Amino acid sequence: MSAVILDGKALGLRIEAHLAERVSALKDSGVEPHLAVVLAGDDPASHVYVRNKQRACERCGIKSTRIDLPNDVSQEDLMQVVANLNSDDSVHGILVQSPTPDGTDELAITEAIDPSKDVDGFHPTNLGRLVMGQTDGLLPCTPAGVMKMIEDAAIDLSGKKAVVIGRSRIVGMPLALLLAQKGIDATVTIAHSRTQDIAEICRSADLVVAAIGRPATVQADWIKPGATVIDVGINRVADDSRESGSRLAGDVDPAVKEVAGHMTPVPGGVGPMTISMLMSNTVRAAEMRLA
Numbered sequence: 001m002s003a004v005i006l007d008g009k010a011l012g013l014r015i016e017a018h019l020a021e022r023v024s025a026l027k028d029s030g031v032e033p034h035l036a037v038v039l040a041g042d043d044p045a046s047h048v049y050v051r052n053k054q055r056a057c058e059r060c061g062i063k064s065t066r067i068d069l070p071n072d073v074s075q076e077d078l079m080q081v082v083a084n085l086n087s088d089d090s091v092h093g094i095l096v097q098s099p100t101p102d103g104t105d106e107l108a109i110t111e112a113i114d115p116s117k118d119v120d121g122f123h124p125t126n127l128g129r130l131v132m133g134q135t136d137g138l139l140p141c142t143p144a145g146v147m148k149m150i151e152d153a154a155i156d157l158s159g160k161k162a163v164v165i166g167r168s169r170i171v172g173m174p175l176a177l178l179l180a181q182k183g184i185d186a187t188v189t190i191a192h193s194r195t196q197d198i199a200e201i202c203r204s205a206d207l208v209v210a211a212i213g214r215p216a217t218v219q220a221d222w223i224k225p226g227a228t229v230i231d232v233g234i235n236r237v238a239d240d241s242r243e244s245g246s247r248l249a250g251d252v253d254p255a256v257k258e259v260a261g262h263m264t265p266v267p268g269g270v271g272p273m274t275i276s277m278l279m280s281n282t283v284r285a286a287e288m289r290l291a
């Protein structure tokens with residue numbers, strides 16, 4: 001058996017086409033959705049991510065403004081940039097690209113963003129709403145993208161066992177909450193680096209999500225035949241056959257696709273969905289302001 005591959009790029013483009021219609025409706029009401037992206041420092045991967053986000057804005061008709069700051073920006077200056085964007089009524093979404101430079105406090109910056117403009121969905125107010133079962137607000141983009149892929153593939157998780165490997169504040173933990181919410185109704189186990197017998201735990205699961213950051217961690221013999229496997233990981237690994245000498249790889253061994261029922265690819269799976277969910281949050285933030 002070979003798994004059905006869940007194409008995040010295609011689904012993301014479909015979602016963005018719908019968003020473009022909502023953006024048009026907003027513009028007809030005199031509102032131009034506007035995302036401000038703050039990029040501090042010269043991390044090459046961050047520059048690629050920001051460029052991809054700006055391209056997605058163009059596809060959806062969302063205005064984007066990029067604010068470049070030097071690698072040695074002070075915490076005080078970064079906080080001032082956020083404060084200015086908070087008070088700018090033309091801005092609906094604020095994203096400070098992670099990681100922020102050494103010596104800056106990323107959590108404090110996240111907390112400084114107005115929760116109604118927190119399109120990353122990382123502000124404690126928005127994460128708190130999620131804990132309270134309110135899932136109609138600004139959700140963290142990667143977990144929301146995973147949920148959309150599961151919904152689009154019509155995978156019913158009610159009463160099923162899900163294992164989320166990884167407990168980060170941006171992926172694993174919020175995703176576990178979304179999977180356990182009323183209406184989805186999965187029974188969720190959160191695994192992490194201290195979990196014992198992780199392969200055995202995964203073998204009983206109907207859904208395994210890998211959000212680890214270590215290439216090819218999840219092996220084919222961890223997976224129950226027919227289970228859904230979502231690979232959130234993005235790892236750069238050496239590959240001499242490429243001109244660049246490297247390629248992107250997920251947290252799941254490619255051999256898993258011979259066992260799983262559904263599986264996401266890397267690249268082209270959760271990554272593009274994350275960007276589409278950022279667009280969705282920006283449109284939602286603009287609509288919420290209008291409401």
Ligand code: NAP
Nearest residue numbers: 142166167168171192193211212213232233234270271274
């Ligand atoms: P993170 O903050 O480093 O968290 C990684 C989690 O994996 C931690 O909870 C850690 O456990 C756990 N872990 C590490 N080694 C493990 C092992 N051997 N067995 C079981 N669990 C282990 O990473 P993150 O920000 O959540 O990101 C995870 C991955 O997803 C990375 O590859 C990242 O690049 C990728 N990512 C992709 C997207 C996307 O759009 N596709 C978005 C965000 C992140 P402890 O808590 O015990 O340390």
